Amino acid sequence: MLYFTRWKAAAVLLTALVICLFAVPNFLPEKMVASWPKWAQRHIVLGLDLQGGSHILLEVDTRAVRREMLEALRDDVRRVLREARIGYTGLVLRGNGVEVRIREGANADQAQSKLAALSQPLGGFLGTTGQRSIDVTSEPGGLIRLTLTDPAIVERVRQSVDQSIQIIERRVNELGTVEPLIQREGTDRILVQVPGLQDPTRLKQLLGKTAKLDFRMVDTNGSVEEALRGTVPPDDDLLYSSAQPKTPYLIEKRVLVSGADLTDAQPGFDQRTSEPIVSFRFNTSGARKFAQATQENVGKPFAIVLDNEVISAPVIREPILGGSGQISGSFTVQSANDLAILLRAGALPAPLTIIEERTVGPGLGQDSIAKGKISSYVGAAMVVVFMLVTYGLFGLFANIAVAINVAMIFGVLSMLSATLTLPGIAGIVLTVGIAVDSNVLIYERIREEVRGGRTPINAIDSGFSRALATILDSNITTFIAAAVLFYIGTGPVRGFAVTLGIGIITTVFTAFTLTRLIVAYWVRWRRPQRVPI
Amino acid sequence: MRLLRIVPDNTKFDFMRFRRISFPTSALMSMLAISLYFFHGLNFGIDFKGGTLVEVQNKAGPADLASIRSTLSTLGLGEVQLQQFGAPDDVLIRIAEQPGGEQAQQEAVNKVRGALGDGVDYRRVEVVGPRVSGELLSYGTIGLILAILCILVYLWFRFEWQFALGAMIANVHDIVLTIGFMSITQIDFDLTSIAALLTILGYSLNDTVVIYDRIREMLRRYKKMPMPELLNASVNQTLSRSVITHVTVSLALLALLLFGGQAIHSFTATMMFGVVLVGTYTSVFIASPILIYLGVGRGSDALTRVERSKS
Numbered sequence: 001m002l003y004f005t006r007w008k009a010a011a012v013l014l015t016a017l018v019i020c021l022f023a024v025p026n027f028l029p030e031k032m033v034a035s036w037p038k039w040a041q042r043h044i045v046l047g048l049d050l051q052g053g054s055h056i057l058l059e060v061d062t063r064a065v066r067r068e069m070l071e072a073l074r075d076d077v078r079r080v081l082r083e084a085r086i087g088y089t090g091l092v093l094r095g096n097g098v099e100v101r102i103r104e105g106a107n108a109d110q111a112q113s114k115l116a117a118l119s120q121p122l123g124g125f126l127g128t129t130g131q132r133s134i135d136v137t138s139e140p141g142g143l144i145r146l147t148l149t150d151p152a153i154v155e156r157v158r159q160s161v162d163q164s165i166q167i168i169e170r171r172v173n174e175l176g177t178v179e180p181l182i183q184r185e186g187t188d189r190i191l192v193q194v195p196g197l198q199d200p201t202r203l204k205q206l207l208g209k210t211a212k213l214d215f216r217m218v219d220t221n222g223s224v225e226e227a228l229r230g231t232v233p234p235d236d237d238l239l240y241s242s243a244q245p246k247t248p249y250l251i252e253k254r255v256l257v258s259g260a261d262l263t264d265a266q267p268g269f270d271q272r273t274s275e276p277i278v279s280f281r282f283n284t285s286g287a288r289k290f291a292q293a294t295q296e297n298v299g300k301p302f303a304i305v306l307d308n309e310v311i312s313a314p315v316i317r318e319p320i321l322g323g324s325g326q327i328s329g330s331f332t333v334q335s336a337n338d339l340a341i342l343l344r345a346g347a348l349p350a351p352l353t354i355i356e357e358r359t360v361g362p363g364l365g366q367d368s369i370a371k372g373k374i375s376s377y378v379g380a381a382m383v384v385v386f387m388l389v390t391y392g393l394f395g396l397f398a399n400i401a402v403a404i405n406v407a408m409i410f411g412v413l414s415m416l417s418a419t420l421t422l423p424g425i426a427g428i429v430l431t432v433g434i435a436v437d438s439n440v441l442i443y444e445r446i447r448e449e450v451r452g453g454r455t456p457i458n459a460i461d462s463g464f465s466r467a468l469a470t471i472l473d474s475n476i477t478t479f480i481a482a483a484v485l486f487y488i489g490t491g492p493v494r495g496f497a498v499t500l501g502i503g504i505i506t507t508v509f510t511a512f513t514l515t516r517l518i519v520a521y522w523v524r525w526r527r528p529q530r531v532p533i
Numbered sequence: 534m535r536l537l538r539i540v541p542d543n544t545k546f547d548f549m550r551f552r553r554i555s556f557p558t559s560a561l562m563s564m565l566a567i568s569l570y571f572f573h574g575l576n577f578g579i580d581f582k583g584g585t586l587v588e589v590q591n592k593a594g595p596a597d598l599a600s601i602r603s604t605l606s607t608l609g610l611g612e613v614q615l616q617q618f619g620a621p622d623d624v625l626i627r628i629a630e631q632p633g634g635e636q637a638q639q640e641a642v643n644k645v646r647g648a649l650g651d652g653v654d655y656r657r658v659e660v661v662g663p664r665v666s667g668e669l670l671s672y673g674t675i676g677l678i679l680a681i682l683c684i685l686v687y688l689w690f691r692f693e694w695q696f697a698l699g700a701m702i703a704n705v706h707d708i709v710l711t712i713g714f715m716s717i718t719q720i721d722f723d724l725t726s727i728a729a730l731l732t733i734l735g736y737s738l739n740d741t742v743v744i745y746d747r748i749r750e751m752l753r754r755y756k757k758m759p760m761p762e763l764l765n766a767s768v769n770q771t772l773s774r775s776v777i778t779h780v781t782v783s784l785a786l787l788a789l790l791l792f793g794g795q796a797i798h799s800f801t802a803t804m805m806f807g808v809v810l811v812g813t814y815t816s817v818f819i820a821s822p823i824l825i826y827l828g829v830g831r832g833s834d835a836l837t838r839v840e841r842s843k844s
């Protein structure tokens with residue numbers, strides 16, 4: 001156990017050295033590191049609890065996605081039947097599907113085969129799963145029922161999340177923060193982490209808005225009073241203004257141009273009134289549609305509708321042919337700016353709800369770093385002194401091994417670009433307490449072997465070989481606990497699992513190699529007559 | 534320099550005799566802990582209960598809890614708890630989960646921000662909606678059970694089923710007592726508490742495994758020694774190591790407890806109790822003597838297999 005070939009000793013020392021060197025970028029100024037190759041630049045990332053920032057978990061509103069799918073399905077059914085010139089009555093949404101009654105029984109079979117074409121194969125390459133997006137069933141009396149299948153809804157939710165992630169990225173990047181993290185969580189969730197954010201209110205406002213912008217005509221024939229009493233014309237929506245006081249408007253359902261046709265939006269000021277405005281530009285098809293609509297409706301009011309609220313409802317004074325325009329409507333500089341960001345980034349496919357938020361201010365983060373440092377130093381100092389008092393020279397060996405161990409933990413954390421949290425620091429402090437355990441196991445074993453009457457070198461040798469099996473067994477159990485914690489934990493807790501797990505690996509490594517190497521060299525050098533522990 | 538010997542050489546404590554005291558005591562304590570859990574309950578934090586937690590620091594010196602309380606009580610947010618947190622100018626505000634789904638929680642935070650205004654610094658804001666809190670609790674529980682099972686399988690693989698079972702009983706005992714401790718102290722039970730429980734699990738086992746390793750070795754070496762005597766010898770031989778290791782771990786934990794700040798206080802306090810007090814006691818007084826009853830013998834398959842392969 002105490003014999004190391006030269007190359008083996010060199011390999012051990014080199015491994016330890018290289019791993020420790022990976023920790024170096026953490027302690028150097030950023031400028032110095034910037035010119036290094038990418039792999040060498042890797043460093044530990046401070047968790048949100050240490051550097052401050054916001055963690056926001058969003059969930060796609062599955063019900064809204066489903067409702068939208070149902071409405072689209074209803075429109076499809078109407079279109080298909082109209083194109084096939086099949087008469088029907090009572091086209092309604094019911095539960096997870098759409099029901100329609102075919103007026104003449106003779107047409108029912110034809111209707112069903114036409115409607116069945118709406119159902120698409122789902123999933124898998126070549127649609128081999130055999131699942132379809134819609135189940136089409138018919139009942140006597142000409143009733144046809146089209147039901148959305150669950151896989152179809154799940155698939156759409158998944159797509160919504162993918163699209164939302166891209167849009168959120170664009171929105172968050174406009175905030176100009178460093179390294180925001182935006183990723184999918186599970187099937188219907190998105191995690192947004194923005195480090196260094198003082199006040200998440202604005203971020204939440206940017207995330208919480210669907211930003212669905214439509215240009216629609218105001219229905220001047222209908223009566224708002226009657227709509228307020230409950231009889232809204234079938235082709236209209238009753239919408240309210242976004243500005244206080246909430247004014248009701250009757251807005252046509254038909255969309256002239258939607259926000260999807262915008263190519264740019266910028267905040268600015270109105271040249272006459274100096275009020276904040278948002279100016280926008282349409283793409284070619286949007287410009288054409290807008291020009292046509294304004295030509296046909298000079299003198300009538302149209303509405304700019306954002307997330308079902310009327311931002312403004314100006315009267316069209318002349319046709320707008322240039323494909324650009326401006327939105328004014330009691331904005332502040334900030335809200336004009338935000339609207340421009342939202343319009344540039346595009347609309348979310350479905351509303352998102354904030355289901356978890358954790359924000360740490362920079363002050364608390366700094367305090368936590370300071371406390372983490374103090375407790376690490378104090379903890380380490382106490383353990384070091386205790387080991388010296390208990391084992392003397394061998395205690396010093398143990399302390400050297402632990403110091404290298406901690407440096408290696410930092411090295412591995414850097415290699416993985418892992419996140420260090422306050423519980424993570426606690427994990428390192430605990431590792432210091434535990435890492436010496438491997439030395440304690442070895443030394444106690446050596447003491448025993450000495451008492452058993454072995455010669456010093458013999459005792460040290462068998463002490464090592466017997467203790468190492470125990471060290472492995474006992475550390476694996478703790479490692480299992482750390483691994484489970486890593487899988488179930490999030491944020492700070494996961495940080496603890498990471499440092500604990502890495503700490504266990506480096507501890508076993510140092511016990512098996514470094515401590516042995518140090519003791520082996522000492523034995524060769526001093527040829528001890530008695531073991532000094 | 535004379536080196537410190539906390540435990541003298543060749544101790545001969547009769548640990549196994551204590552089982553007549555330790556087993557009933559532990560059974561009683563476990564039952565007490567379980568009934569505490571059911572009748573006194575745990576102080577679930579917002580991770581598991583949902584709701585809002587806001588830590589504010591008063592910009593102008595010590596915070597006036599009474600005035601904050603009266604300001605917040607006008608907002609109609611239901612139960613609002615205030616607590617001084619660490620320093621006199623630091624206040625922790627807890628708001629129970631608001632009825633009305635995810636959106637309502639966000640509105641509550643906005644109300645609090647509006648009411649407290651600019652006189653305070655927002656050090657931490659945490660909002661956990663009803664859906665997330667339910668999931669976190671079930672993940673935590675599943676994780677704990679999963680960890681126990683994984684470790685059980687590992688020990689079964691490495692030792693014999695009697696050892697695995699003994700270790701698991703000892704383990705569950707540790708977890709139960711620690712939960713009892715959390716119930717008595719009404720320490721915040723949140724995600725870090727699950728982390729603490731899992732770590733206690735790991736370390737308590739670490740200790741148990743070291744003693745079991747020795748027992749296995751002794752079983753191979755002394756074929757005729759009666760079981761209680763053999764177990765006693767094993768525990769005594771590893772006693773010095775157990776004590777020294779627990780001193781170093783407690784030193785590390787003590788540093789965290791004293792200087793680590795409020796944010797990880799409940800975490801370290803729980804670990805201190807679980808690792809240092811319960812874990813040590815369990816490995817010596819529960820995990821080892823229980824092997825007498827589980828029928829670990831020299832005739833067991835695994836051992837004979839090992840012996841045969843050696844000869």
